[in-house]
Amino acid sequence: MAISRYLESRKNIAGSACGLAGLVLTFTGVAGPYWPVVVAGLYGAGALIAPPERPSLPGFPGSSAQLDALRGDFEKLGGYLEEVDLPPAAAGRLTELTDLLTALLDPGWVTEVLAQDPEGVHTLSRAVRQDLPEAVDSFVRTRWWTRMTPGSEPPERHLERQLALLQEEAEELAAALRETEARRQESHTRYLEDRGRVN
Structure with missing residues (x-):
């Protein structure tokens, strides 16, 4: 349950987007032999800069x-x-x-x-x-x-x-x-x- 919630979280989405950018850098030859570190670092940076999850407002009666x-x-x-x-x-x-x-x-x-x-x-x-x-x-x-x-x-x-x-x-x-x-x-x-x- 916690894993599926994290997979759908903003942090994971932002980290994945930055990780994909790291893969693009790898395929263009910019990252060189350190590409795993670059991809992981970009994923971590993306996860850190993502806005925190906002809890849902309680459903008060209208x-x-x-x-x-x-x-x-x-x-x-x-x-x-x-x-x-x-x-x-x-x-x-x-x-x-x-x-x-x-x-x-x-x-x-x-x-x-x-x-x-x-x-x-x-x-x-x-x-x-x-x-x-x-x-x-x-x-x-x-x-x-x-x-x-x-x-x-x-x-x-x-x-x-x-x-x-x-x-x-x-x-x-x-x-x-x-x-x-x-x-x-x-x-x-x-x-x-x-x-x-x-x-």
Whole structure:
């Protein structure tokens, strides 16, 4: 295995090319009786000057594959959120947010545009896998403690604010994707106008 890998390596190819040059020198009479040394020396020189082998890059999943995995995680999150009892105001905000996230993750042209925006994929991933579960879970835990210490600030206020901030972030992402498509449309219009002028 190691031998076959070396035979296909850049060092062997470069060394062989230089060794062939040594054979040409031998047949033209330049190398003389020392031709084995010349051929071996040129092979060694070629192997030394060849660029080192570059290891293959690891195959990380692309944005499309990340979105597929994120879609699965969002479904799991949906199952968790259905089990949580939230106050009406927070439940309403959560519904608005999850509807928007569902639209952004829905397979189709939206996710095709989103797949071209790694920062957008990261923002969506962070909201689904970290921020939203943490907001709801911290509310559930804090609400339990609040029942033991009446008179403290209601935890639903923090939850409502957190959900509002997450929705703002998701709306900004949706607006950026819409802007990307608008620029694409404008660019196509300019292209057609320029083509019409040339003709």
